[in-house]
Amino acid sequence: MTEITRDVLIIGAGAAGTTAANDLRKAGLSVAVLEARDRVGGRLWTDVIEGAMLEIGGQWVSPDQDALKDTIAELGLETYSRYREGDSVYVGPDGQVHRFTGEMFPVSEATEKVIADITERLDAMVAEIDPDQPWAHPKAEEWDTITWDAWLREQTDDDEAVRNLAFATGSAMLTKPTHAFSLLQSLLMAASAGSYSNLVDADFILDKRVVGGLQQVPQLLAERLGDDVFLNQPVRTLEWSDAGVIATTDQMTVKARYAILAFAPVLYNRISFVPALPRRQHQMHQHLSMGFVIKVHAVYDRPFWRESGLSATAFSPYELCHEAYDNTNHGDERGTLVGFVSDQNADDLFTLTAEERKERILESLSHYYGPEAKNPVVYYESDWGTEEWTRGAYAASFDMGGLHRYGADLRTPVGPIHFACSDLAGAGYQHVDGAIRMGHLAASNIVASSRDAG
Ligand code: FDA
Secondary structure, X not given: OXXXXXXXXXXXXXXXXXXXXXXXXXXXXXXXXXXXXXXXXXXXXXXXXXXXXXXXXXXXXXXXXXXXHHHHHHOOOOEEEOOOOOEEEEEOOOOOXXXXXXXXXXXXXXXXXXXXXXXXXXXXXXXXXXXXXXXXXXXXXXXXXXXXXXXXXXXXXXXXXXXXXXXXXXXXXXXXXXXXXXXXXXXXXXXXXXXXXXXHOHHHHOOEEEXXXXXXHHHHHHHHHHHHEEOOOOOOEEEEEOOEEEEEOOOEEEEEEEEEEOXXXXXXXXXXXXXXOOHXXXXXXXXXXXXXXXXXXXXXXXXXXXXXXXXXXXXXXXXXXXXXXXXXXXXXXXXXXXXXXXXXXXXXXXOOOHHHHHXXXXXXXXXXXXXHHHOOOEEEEEOHHHOOOOOOOOOXXXXXXXXXXXXXXXXXXXXXXXXXXXXXXXXXXXXXHHHHHHHHHHHHHHHHXXXXXX
């Protein structure tokens, strides 16, 4: 067993953990980062599959994500815009394919009006919510005890409008069925991006990518930490008291004055805490769960859809792939499409063989782009459900009623233990931006606490 002592132990070398560790170092504190996997980055993972560079995890950066943008600039990384010239595609309830431009789906005039009215209502509600404390809104309990689906269906009986409004926070973001989370959780998701309108605007939310891949952010941050990052070290036990912590992995013991748990809250119970965490944390963490989405990558010898004037931006609440985009890498001659299959559709697909799954997914893409979509040269499914140290995608959210009941304690430290992860964020919630914000926050709280302690 290797034994080391540091001021702060950080568990998890994702965007949150590597950000916190760098801040602490800059403030003059010594750190050790223990990472369960054999790589840095967590849900950021850029890899080469059959010769194609793929973003297996997170990739997009939006204009409001200042914490992430600052880090990207500070690390000297370059960004480029998602390809978006040409028409978008929408598949309606009758399976008809419609080309359109702009943000509004090509639905009937009546449905368009319903969508516009409810969007206005949602924007007004979101404007009243502080993403850092949605539970503080006077109507938090009322909005947290009605499902997102039920609230939308109270507003209108236009099913096509409901499905199109629902999927922005449902299939596309929280990646859970819309009956499984509350209106308040949905409003938080929108507030974290500034407004509901921002969230449904693909050109805003999926704006830029990093040349060479977004995993470089935690990788470069980890490089600065040098030998203080330890891979293949899942923390098994965390002893804690007012005096500090002792973490044990299969090969190491780390003593520190503080610890930061920089990973998804659904995994806290993989660690034996000695003594046990307080009852509030025990209860709260059981009301958080991961969504589930399959990110599908299909690479072609050329971006063939551009030849017929398509941007590749495609949506349909009636399709297996509810959304898909041009995901061609910077400077790449080949064309890449990325599609998403969410929640129950993703569950259903994993009851099939890999061949059947591929066939069903490519069939869905062909509805948007024509038969050529069925013949990629590289095909890959990102399946985070089988990743032991993540267990879903994109992130964790509360079940019905959990957000107003427990939310206020999400980021509250327990003795020397602090918490940082995208899944605990307000602004940037579920995104890399939120992970970085939470990393900064945990680090600054520890710096302040250690100064107070003298
Ligand atoms: P993260 O989960 O990344 O890191 C936690 C680390 O802790 C992991 O490396 C894990 O191995 C480690 N760990 C866990 N338990 C441990 C233990 N007991 N001991 C030691 N180590 C332990 N975001 C975005 O901004 N734009 C996007 O386009 C997307 N798209 C997207 C697609 C897909 C498929 C996914 C899965 C996710 C996204 N996201 C995204 C979300 C984004 O990737 C995510 O919010 C952040 O990367 C999370 O960073 P964290 O550091 O908070 O946790």
